[in-house]
Amino acid sequence: MEMMSTFEAQVLADLSVVKSQMASLLGDGQPGRLSLLEERVERHELSVQRVKGFAGAFGLLFTLLQLVVEWLRPR
Numbered sequence: 001m002e003m004m005s006t007f008e009a010q011v012l013a014d015l016s017v018v019k020s021q022m023a024s025l026l027g028d029g030q031p032g033r034l035s036l037l038e039e040r041v042e043r044h045e046l047s048v049q050r051v052k053g054f055a056g057a058f059g060l061l062f063t064l065l066q067l068v069v070e071w072l073r074p075r
Contacts, residue, residue: 026032
């Protein structure tokens with residue numbers, strides 16, 4: 001059998017590290033960091049949409065209140 005050169009040994013060691021990092025990133029049977037990050041982004045987007053809805057509803061209510069006050073104000 002041939003002996004591995006130091007270059008080949010280093011390449012195999014680096015490949016092992018890359019495989020380990022990919023498993024951590026993508027998951028190996030469990031959700032990886034990438035899927036966890038996607039879930040966090042989705043939750044954040046939902047909360048931003050919820051805040052936009054509340055702001056729109058508040059703006060509408062404030063506008064209606066202002067119209068009622070203007071309508072009831074004596075002239």
